[in-house]
Structure formats: structure tokens, C-alpha cells
Amino acid sequence: MSFSQRTIFCGELRADHVGQTVTINGWAHKVRDLGGLLFVDVRDRTGLAQVIFPENTKAEIRSETVLSVTGTVRMRDEKNRNASQPTGDVEIAVSSFEILNQSATLPFPVSDEKQMEKVNEELRVKHRYLDLRRPVMQKKLKLRAASVKKIRNYLDDQGFTEVETPIITKSTPEGARDYLVPYRLEPGEFYALPQSPQQYKQLLMVGGVERYYQIAKCFRDESQRADRQPEFTQLDLEMSFVRQEDILGLIEGMTKSVVNELISEFDLGFEPIGDFPYLTHAESMRLYGNDKPDLRFGLEIFDAGSVVAESEFGVFASTVAGGGFVRGIRYPGGAELSRKQITELEDLVKQNGAKGLANFALVDPAMDAEGTRLLESGKRIKGGISKFLNASEVDALIELSGAEVGDLLLFVADSWSVSCEALSRLRLRIGTETGLRDPKKLAFGFVVDFPLVEWNEDEQRWDPSHHPFTSPKAEDIGHMSTDPGRVRADCYDIVCNGYEWGSGSIRIHSPELQAQIFDLIGVSKEAQQDRFGHILEAFQLGAPPHGGIATGIDRLVMLLLGEENIREVIAFPKMGNGYDPLMDAPSAVDEAQWTEMGLMLKPKK
């Protein structure tokens, strides 16, 4: 079908073009029919332009009708200019137009941003091709594309080679659940979609590539969350002849360069990011209670155990005596919280395993109100456990927490893991409630020295905390046979604003050490050969020392846009159960396909 092609983009029209005859192609964004006068805002990927039709034109133009419009650019009268639009000083006086495609009634108001913010998400995903017409959505696609392009440019400049690795490959059941692809030629055998290109990139190192990266699709059949999709995209990279600091230095340099350019080019409103702080895993657990701390604010957890070991408050004393921990956190300005608000905080920690939330507030010594206690030190405390504390305990707790008048101190007395879990949640809640989790701040950092393995209580065995190819720290290898939980790994995460953005490690390149690790995590000799024979063999044929990292592209774009849901930064996302409402996938297949694959459905019990 022939049609008049555009000579200019809608969003480009300015006073400079007055007098020119132009053609635009696009969608009818808003139609304003005054009877004798017909105005249409035409939208293309660059913006909006108002066109005005000849008097008494009758035209079947509705929202999202696709148009080609030809006319003369003219200045609007002073009083008719629209300062809120870049093209608002001019308009196109239509001389001819074509309707290229009509639009039926829309399932949601594409051109009304205010209403679109509340539209049911499944409906938006089902009609994603409409949703994507919105400028806000196009901006997301563009930011994502620019992020990837800048990453590629940076790594290409650093001597990396981008290599594609297979999408149908071998199942590695010790990780997440695999997506499986039946193999037609040998019924009962399956490919799996990769959870990551982990083994391929290590084999590329053995292959002498030395510096590899890939913008890689990864697939994990696990239950979904706001920041997870069944298929997602990682920047995957691997380097040979490097130590941990080389990899972290490179990724920090890349991230600073890419993110700072994006912040300025896309006007994202963040301060430029600076050097990344380093935390050990142990420090992170001690100060923040988890391994992906939100470093936009302080409010570190403090250990009150030694202060309250002899406390009159029995829970504290007995917890310490029983080998447990009493740890606390400061809530700035929290002395003003109502009983109800404190109860809500207590509910939060209880949901995370804590038995309770002890607390007291530091208040103005001059405030001689009921429920407060003036201590001989001159400090006045209020509420909670204040009647059980003595002046020296309070002084020590103030010292530990940095509390000021008006602050509330909150305590969890429990096991190490429960106190971590509860206090890390509490810390984020406090950060949110006090506004310290600044949405216009990006706080990147490294968490290093993760433990090599973690005890799996259900299976009664050691599981790798990263993956089985992670190298133990040389100085800790001696503990491997005696106390595996003490062994630290050359393993690291890159975190940002409380998200794990990426993780990686120095890999094992010795077949003996690799076999030793498999033994430790309970992979039998037979299974080692069956599942990992190829990589063990490769390690006997000249494997260089190597290591790498993988970071989440989707999560980076989320962080840059301040989005809390990963679906918002994916062109065609799946819903929470992995369902794609646009394509209606997954879906049943023909009987013939079952047969061809040698498959049969097991009847439901």
C-alpha cells in the first residue's frame, strides 16, 4: 500500500518550519472536534504535533487512528500557543490526509498518562503493543538499549570479545529448577535452557579468549517476585589471569562510566556515582543484617550484648547467657511514634522470626511527663523497657547507637540469624519511614569474602553459597576438611540500594581442587563425571586462572528508572506465574507433537 511518507517528525516541528509544506506519519493522540474546526494531536516516536483540518472537514479520526497528514506549517496566534508542548507554537494546516489504519475502541486510555498509571497490569501486558506507544514506555526501551550499548562500547574498548553461547544446552540440576526442552531423536533425553552461561564462559577461558562478555538471556524456573522473571538478561563476563581486585576494578570502572553517562544523557536526576565501598560479608551481616545492604543511609545495627548481659531486663540477660545476641538499631525521631506504630514495627520483626521488639526512647531531660524516667546521669528515657535499664547501661547504649534526644532504640534478642533477618527488615522499614531511602540516590558497593558453603538443614549437606566452581580463599583451604563453614571464598556481590545487582567469583582452575569441592558438596564421583566431566577434563588441558561476574541488566534499568517491578523494563514480560497473556503462552500442543517427542502426559492422581 502506498502512502505519503513523512518529511519530518512530529516532535521536531518548530517556528523555523513555518511556511514549509510537510508530511507527518503517526497516530491520532487526541482528537478535538469543535464542529466546524477539527484539531488532532498526531504522535510519533518523537513527540506530538497539532494539526488543524480545513473548515467543516468530516473525518473518521478516533484515538490511535494511524494517519498520514500533509499540510503547511504555520505559526499559531499568540493566544493559541501551548507553552506546555515543545511544538506548541506551531501547527500544521492540513491540505490532504490519509487514514492508514483505523482503530477500534481501545482497551485502555493510551493517551491519558494520569489514568494509565492505574490501569490493570495484565491488561497492559496483554496489549503491550498499545502500552509501548506511551512515551514513558518508549523511554524505558531507549534507556535499556542505551545501557547495553554503553556496556558493549566500554568492554569492547577494554579488549573484550562478545561471544554467544547456546540457549539449548545441558541440565545442571544443582542450581535453580531448569526449563527443559525434549530431544526428538532420543525420547527421554532433554536439553535445558541455561540458568546462566557459567560453564561456557569458563570453557571460553580455557579456550584462550581471556576477556569474554555477553548480554545473555538466562532462564530459571522458580517462583516469581517483583524483581524476577523466568527469563532475564545478564551482563555476563569472564577474565583470565586476573585476581579479584582486577575484576572488581573493571566492573566498578564500567558501572561508573555507564551509569554516569546515562544519568546525564537521560536526565535521570541522580547525583553522579563515585567510588564503591567494600564490605566483607561478615561486616555486612553485622552492620546491616543481610548481604545486600541498602547503603543509601547509615543506621547500622549495633551489638548490645556486652552492655545488657547483666541487665535487669531478663530477656536480654538470658539471651546473652544462652549464647544468643541482643542487637539494636536506632530510629531517628522515633520517640514521637505512637504505641500503634511501634506495634507495627514489632509485628514486622515477629513476621521475621523475632519473639519481640524491646525499645525505649531518649527524650528531652526537661520533659517531665508520665512514663518517662530521669536517670542520675541527667538523661531521660521513655517507654518500653526504660524502667529496667540503669544509667550506665543507657549511656553505653547511647554511645553504641549514636542516639540523640528524640530517637527511639529498638532491640531484638535472639539467635544470630533471626536478629539479622529481623533487624535488616526493620532497618529498611525505618529507612523508608524516615525518608532516608532517597529515591534520587544510587548507592553501589561491593560485598566480598562470602562463605564458600552453607549448611543445608533440610538435605543435611553443604551447599555452595555461590556455585560449585567458586574458588576458596587460599588461606582458608586448610579448614575445608575440618570446618567447611569457616572457609571463605573469592566471591563477591555488587549491590545497589538494597538489591543484589551482580555476583561473581574467582573460579577453580585445578581439577583436583574442583573434585575436592564436589566431594564436599556431596556430588558423587559418578555424578561429577556425568554432569561435569567436560569441564573437569578441560581443567586438565591448560586452564588459566580466571574469574568473572554477572550483573542484571533488567535490575540496572529498574534502578535507573526507580521502578519497583521488573516487568516495567521488559518489552514483553510474563506475569507472576510465568504466563504470557499477549501470546497466550504456555499453551497446549498438538497430539502429533507429543508423539514426535515421544512424550506422554502422566494422569493426575
Next chain:
RNA sequence: GGGGGUGUAGCUCAGUGGUUAGAGCGCCGGCCUGUCACGCCGGAGGUCGCGGGUUCAAGUCCCGUCAUCCUCGCCA
């Protein structure tokens, strides 16, 4: 698999167990020559997610189920 929320017109949402289930936007028709959230008048449009149950009477109460969002488990 567990917990919590939501499901009523095309969209966003109201809706004390009791008349014919409403509003705004959108849609359709009419009027309208400077609109840009155009305006005015009129109209159409409903499997109250689905299936049972209680009741004289159910959008409303009960049971089940489905979808969806958040979350715990899970995510080497």
C-alpha cells in the same frame, strides 16, 4: 506449597442482605469556527471472575475454585 490484598460497564472505581446496580473517563448520536482534560445535550453499554450454598430476597453472608498483585519457602 503457605500468608495477605484485589476481582462490579471498554478503563478507573463507588455500592447498609431489600426498587430497575451507579459515577468519572471512554464509546455512539446531535449541537458547536481556536481547541489543546474542548464545551453542551442525549444515548448505548453489566455472566457484579466462576461454581455451589444460606435466605422470602445475595454484588453484599458462607464454602469452593480461577485469575492477578505483594510476600515467605525457592532463586547453585
